[in-house]
Amino acid sequence: MKVVIAPDSFKESLAADQVAKAIHSGFMAIFPEAEYHLLPIADGGEGTVQALASSSDGRIETVSVTGPLGEQVQAKVAFSNDGKKAFIEMAEACGLHLVPAHLRNPLKTTSYGVGELILYALEQGAAELIIGVGGSATNDGGMGMASALGYQFYNGSGKLLKGRGEDLFHAVSMSEAKRDKRLDNVKITVAADVENPLTGNNGATYVYGPQKGLPDSNLADTDLAMGRFYQMSCTSLGKEVAHLPGSGAGGGMGAALLLFANAQLKKGIELVLEQLNVKEICEDADIVIVGEGKIDGQTIFGKAPAGVAACAPSKAKVIAICGSVGEGNEALYDHGFDAIFPTIPALLPLEHIMGNAFVNVERTARNVAALLRKERD
Template identity: 70%
Template sequence: MKVVILPDSFKESLDAAQVASAIHKGFASVFPKAEYHLLPLADGGEGTVQALIASNGGIVESVSVTGPLNEPVMAKIAFSIDEKTAFIEMAEACGLHLVPLEKRNPLHTTSYGVGELILYAINRGVSELIIGVGGSSTNDGGIGMASALGYEFYDKLGNKLSGNGQALFKVSSMSDTNRSLKLNDVKITIAADVVNPLTGENGATFIFGPQKGLTKSQLPEMDIAMGNFFRIAGHVIGKEVSQIPGSGAGGGMGAGLMLFANASIKKGIELVLEQLKVKEICKDADLVIVGEGRMDGQTAFGKAPVGAASCAPPTAKVIAICGSIGNGSEELYKHGIDAIFPTIPAILPIEEIMNNAFENIERTARNIAVLLKGNIGS
């Protein structure tokens, strides 16, 4: 029996490699002679750099940049073996995991560090950049990133603005006079983990703002401010990006990179699956196991589990293991997933669930393997 294990991370508890290891441990206790392939995935969010660099080797460096709360953080950046391509993960510089729960407020967080990582890579002489834009604590439309790249933004009185979410409410004009000219010499590809537009009821603010700290009452005004910011900036630059699928990724970073860095956008999971040659590895699989921390209706829109499931051959069973199940998860059965198994064993404090994630996943995987034993080869 050939088993291919293709999980994304369980946010704020286990990275994708740890999840894959837990699933393998559970299955191997029941099917010790099976052929296993562990391929940790990412869809443009956290873990994207690790997944991409694993596909072609290379080196990983840590760079001090401005964090989401304007305090220094050490962010990882990866380079291909020939050092012509750099892999950047937005979450390394301004990820949600970098902001304590009590300080989560997208009005105060910034993506400035992402711009610093871009400049670091360009100054190293790379000709191509791949940037994962998921898992952020920001909803600043990339204004912080753009400020680091040399763009300047002003309020109606001509005062220069800092690059955070609050600045979107105040932007009246901008200047690209000091924009880094080195941006002209690099090809930038966005690896997006969602296909949401920039604004509207399915946009960055309404869909992802609450998990980053925005209250329900703040959402309409924040959404309007985001739209106004891109109307002003788009008029100056001569480009409209707000309706492009994925422009709402990373709190509007998808749109920001397309507008301010002339980036192109691609579904992150498609890029990772290509790099890891997942379809080739799965072609004769008997069982494909996918998963992420929470599976709901949003999972169908460019997330890793559905992308991975599409690589399974028609004869394979596709099983999903997740931390929890949310509204709309039944939609996933239309996307190649045969069954979904949550790992949370009981109503417990969130800290206990997070701390026991490995054991919960291992136990669930073992239970699934026991269920399958006798109905599938060994």
């Protein structure tokens, strides 16, 4: 029996490789004789750097960059074995996990560090960049990132803006005079973990702003400010990007990389699946296990579990093991999923659930395996 274990991370509790190990441990207790393939997956958010670096036998370096609140943070950037390709994860520089819960407010955060990671990769001689744009604490439209690359944005009084979320309200003009010219000679691919447009009810601000600490009372004004910023920027640079699927990823980072760095946009999960040869590995699998922190109706829109499920052969059972299930999860049964198992054991304090995530996943995986063993016997 061949079992492919290909989960995404459980946000803020377990990295994807740890989730895979927990599921493997649970299954091994029931199916010690099975053939296992552990494939930690990412879809453009946290874990993308690790997943892609592993696929290319690359190296990972740690760089000091500007964090979401303006402080210095240690961010990882990966390079392929030959050094020509760099893998950057937006969340490394401005991820939600870098901002304490009581300080979360995307009007006060910046993506400046992402631009610094891009510059570092260019300095190391990378000719191709793959940038994952999920899991951020920002909703600055990528203004911070663009500022690090040399773009300058001004308010009505001609004052240079720093590139935080609140600066979207004040930007009325821009200059590309100091733009880093090395951007002309590098190929950049954006690995987006969502398909949301930049603005509107399904855009970056309305869908993801509240998760990052943006009060409901600020949603409408912030969405309008994002739209005005891109109307100004797109007009200035003669390129329209705001309507493209995925432009709203990473608080507008998808649009920013398209506009300010001439990047190409690709679904993060498709890029990772391709790099890891997941379809080839799954083609003769009997069981494919996927997972992420929360399974809900959004999972089918470019998220890792749905991407892996699409790689499974028709004869295989596709099982999702997740932290919790949310509204709309029943849609997954029409997209190749056979069963969904949440791992939260009881009504417990959040810190207790997060701290025991490995054990919870391991226990759930063992229970799933026991059920499958009884069916096979």
